[in-house]
Amino acid sequence: MRLSKRGEYGLRAMIMMAEPAEKKGVHKMMQIKEIAEREEISPKFLEQIMLALKNAGLLHSKMGVGGGYYLARAAGEITLGQIFRVLDGPVAPVKCVSQMAYEPCGCPDEQTCGLRLVMGDVRNAIADILDHTSLKDVIKRQGAVRRRLGLSKK
Amino acid sequence: MRLSKRGEYGLRAMIMMAEPAEKKGVHKMMQIKEIAEREEISPKFLEQIMLALKNAGLLHSKMGVGGGYYLARAAGEITLGQIFRVLDGPVAPVKCVSQMAYEPCGCPDEQTCGLRLVMGDVRNAIADILDHTSLKDVIKRQGAVRRRLGLSKK
DNA sequence: CCTAAAGCATACTAATATTATAGGATTTAT
């Protein structure tokens, strides 16, 4: 049940972009170089990830000097589930309970397969969280923790 | 977020063993050969899986002619979470929210990392399901579905 | 218009993990 590095980096990048997007407007741009430095990850690897997010319609970009990426929609309108699926594929632990990529998984009787029933619950539990958590929610939550710890960013 | 074949086969085998265990007593034995045939999986692969479950204390075995495996405890006392962890490792999507295998995951500030907070929720949601679903629960649920569909096993 | 800075796109590689397969050792009922 692991999140790939690809997914992790992509989610981190999107969360990082959401903060300025909320404060300074959605069109506030960020560059790969900057994000990669702050997260200490390979800029080239991140480039691929950002490109995938862009081609999936979650990011927009501007080419050329002074270019960069910005969120395609308000931070409240982009969920972690959307990002996750672009980078790591379906949320479901087994294909036979996947909404976005169903395939039979070879149990003798799928309808009454106990494992499938439970894994369906797991899928729903994960999807419930990821699909109902927007980038804005994450930012708010980070802020709440900071305040609670008295680290309130100055 | 995928369940490995190892995990899938192991969970299926344990669920399959739980039914006779409930009906005929925990010591009802089953052999690898039989399980592998019914699930249409490689007996040799299953052998490794069963051995792991045995070494983890979830199964007991009897060697030699007429031997086989049986549940180490009543079906109500073995959870899917226990089985899953033996075969697929920690439930957590990222190591920094793992209960059984914590490791820092390299965010600048772990305490206030938004991704970590959400992934913690995901971990808990998955663990809640798997740790509170016993083999007996699965059997009961399968039975309920069968009855509802009028397939009540005769 | 030239150049440098940025994204775009794809191919490739190295490392790791997964899914088995193989082969023998050990135990036990008959």
Add this chain to the structure above:
DNA sequence: ATAAATCCTATAATATTAGTATGCTTTAGG
């Protein structure tokens, strides 16, 4: 003694992951 079963470990084949490399395209600014 034999055959049937588990035990145990090594190995192979394949797939996935994570990261590199290379060149192309677009654009701001001198």
